Amino acid sequence: MRKGIALGLALALLPPLAARAAEKSVTFKVAGWHSKGDAYKTEVAVRSVKGVSNASANFAQMTLAVTYEDSQASRPQLEKAIADAGYSTAK
Secondary structure, eight states: OHHHHHHHHHHHHSOOHHHHOOEEEEEEEEEOOOSHHHHHHHHHHHHTSTTEEEEEEETTTTEEEEEEETTTOOHHHHHHHHHHTTOEEOO
16 A cells, blocks of 8 residues: 555656657758758658657758757757758758
8 A cells, every 4th residue: 555655656746758858949051952852851851750740941041940859859860860861960
């Protein structure tokens, strides 16, 4: 009985998983795009990263806006997906 109460109390005091995860947005300057097809290819690559909910390229501005859950994806993972697509992020 005491074990059940202690476990229940411990679970009640832990913050919910959703409270620990945060949705983040980041915009990358991308180098190497020569067409809208390049931008689309990069969008698709970044969307395949687990935790990414949206990736939107702007070819004219050479930027890629990404929204992701920081508990599932990280900036280095996003940069790697861009690199794996054949492009680089401008510093």
